[in-house]
Amino acid sequence: GAGVSQSPSNKVTEKGKDVELRCDPISGHTALYWYRQSLGQGLEFLIYFQGNSAPDKSGLPSDRFSAERTGGSVSTLTIQRTQQEDSAVYLCASSLGQKDSPLHFGNGTRLTVT
């Protein structure tokens, strides 16, 4: 079946511009996560959505970052006034939302801020 889809796969933007990254989770998955992976680094948690509950935004690094999930499905991560340190791969994952349900990751969006 279809996996987690992220778009665009690559995004180059100028410093100071806003960007939107999209995630289409697996159908029926109630939990959705955003992670950031800098070059050669680990997985930095950004934000978590579970069903209709308020999102866990504890990992967002600054108020320039925001995310929404419409209709319990598609999610958009928005970065305003991008900075060079925002350059990274942004990974989206979804799961069934039960404890220890495996995370299914998309292939990420590689963001480059010039």
Place this chain on the structure above:
Amino acid sequence: QQQVKQSPQSLIVQKGGISIINCAYENTAFDYFPWYQQFPGKGPALLIAIRPDVSEKKEGRFTISFNKSAKQFSLHIMDSQPGDSATYFCAASNPGGGADGLTFGKGTHLIIQP
């Protein structure tokens, strides 16, 4: 308390050899320990997982060894193949679940030399 320490950061193993990646944790509430495998340009994918009520779990050439008293667990890849070259992340989950209930190690970049 929430940290999972993973080592080594990088590892080179000859084809046919045994690859060993280690993780240690402090939070005794962790009750589920998955390993994720990430190939270049792809998102991580669940490889194998273990619960603390068993000391070992084997799936094909991949084995998790778990030492509850030492609060350590490790991934062993037997007869390592060039196709195993990837980044491996250990993780630990606490009973609360959710995004902050899953803590990832910083990853090990594994290269299997032909």
